[in-house]
Amino acid sequence: MIGEPYVFSYYAHNYTELNEVVHRAMETTIERYIPPEMKFEYGLEQMRQYVGRNLEGMFNAIVEENGGEVPKLRAGAREQCLKVNRCKAALLAGRRPALSGTIAPPKETASD
Numbered sequence: 001m002i003g004e005p006y007v008f009s010y011y012a013h014n015y016t017e018l019n020e021v022v023h024r025a026m027e028t029t030i031e032r033y034i035p036p037e038m039k040f041e042y043g044l045e046q047m048r049q050y051v052g053r054n055l056e057g058m059f060n061a062i063v064e065e066n067g068g069e070v071p072k073l074r075a076g077a078r079e080q081c082l083k084v085n086r087c088k089a090a091l092l093a094g095r096r097p098a099l100s101g102t103i104a105p106p107k108e109t110a111s112d
Helices: 017-025 040-051 055-065 077-081
Strands: none
Touching: none
């Protein structure tokens, strides 16, 4: 149970005690405390982990779990994708991804 100096209690309708408790609370100094998960460093580390995810590896694991095929989208996902104008090509269920692991390098052009 949390008590003083974080919580001050008094009996209801006892205004004399309430007045004393309020004055006691105002005179009490409390050391500054910020929980670790509310600190900037924690947020920065969470952002690093999120941005640094291996999205291709995550995708490949999902495809592998689905027998080598791209799984169907969840209900409503396609509609939301269209609504925010992010979808361009059809996302067909069961298609096999054409991932060679790397993006083809640009073709070399002959220079004069």
